[in-house]
Amino acid sequence: DAGVIQSPRHEVTEMGQEVTLRCKPISGHNSLFWYRQTMMRGLELLIYFNNNVPIDDSGMPEDRFSAKMPNASFSTLKIQPSEPRDSAVYFCASSILAGGDEQYFGPGTRLTVT
Amino acid sequence: GQQLNQSPQSMFIQEGEDVSMNCTSSSIFNTWLWYKQDPGEGPVLLIALYKAGELTSNGRLTAQFGITRKDSFLNISASIPSDVGIYFCAGQAGTSYGKLTFGQGTILTVHP
Numbered sequence: 001d002a003g004v005i006q007s008p009r010h011e012v013t014e015m016g017q018e019v020t021l022r023c024k025p026i027s028g029h030n031s032l033f034w035y036r037q038t039m040m041r042g043l044e045l046l047i048y049f050n051n052n053v054p055i056d057d058s059g060m061p062e063d064r065f066s067a068k069m070p071n072a073s074f075s076t077l078k079i080q081p082s083e084p085r086d087s088a089v090y091f092c093a094s095s096i097l098a099g100g101d102e103q104y105f106g107p108g109t110r111l112t113v114t
Numbered sequence: 115g116q117q118l119n120q121s122p123q124s125m126f127i128q129e130g131e132d133v134s135m136n137c138t139s140s141s142i143f144n145t146w147l148w149y150k151q152d153p154g155e156g157p158v159l160l161i162a163l164y165k166a167g168e169l170t171s172n173g174r175l176t177a178q179f180g181i182t183r184k185d186s187f188l189n190i191s192a193s194i195p196s197d198v199g200i201y202f203c204a205g206q207a208g209t210s211y212g213k214l215t216f217g218q219g220t221i222l223t224v225h226p
Binding site: 004031033042043045048050055056091093101102103104105106107108 | 145147149154155156157158159162164202206212213214216217218219
């Protein structure tokens, strides 16, 4: 079975550019989560969706960050404009239960903003 | 907000040794999860615990949900080189439906 799929795996961009990260959750999972991982702050939850509806976006750092889930099999996390401090690994995770506990992570996107 | 203290931060052990790590919380959790992360990959779920006192095994791994509901433990028996990685605990409180709080991780190094 395919796990959570993320693309791209690596992204290098210049400050000020728009960045779009993509995620395909595990088929049949109802909840989708976006995380950011850095050495300093560890794993931080940015936003999560239940049945394609954003439930909690309190972790989104600022207005430059936005996330959408147009359907059950696709979500995007967009940063516009990007800044060097956004450099991190961004993970998408999904779970079968609405707001579920057992979250399954994708391989991540390593973002570098120069 | 909830905070998780995971210890130790790192461990250097010989192949064949047993490993123990733990997480403590400032508040009560309803669920404890343990993940392992390899370099360049996402965290992989190892064990999920849902009940205070629960003891669950997955191969050489055993995890326990503390009786106070504020702690959890992970043990690895007879470690092997492929056990190398970062181990994270994560918990979910009843008041934070859908949100997991993660520990800072334990970096495990196994010397052959």
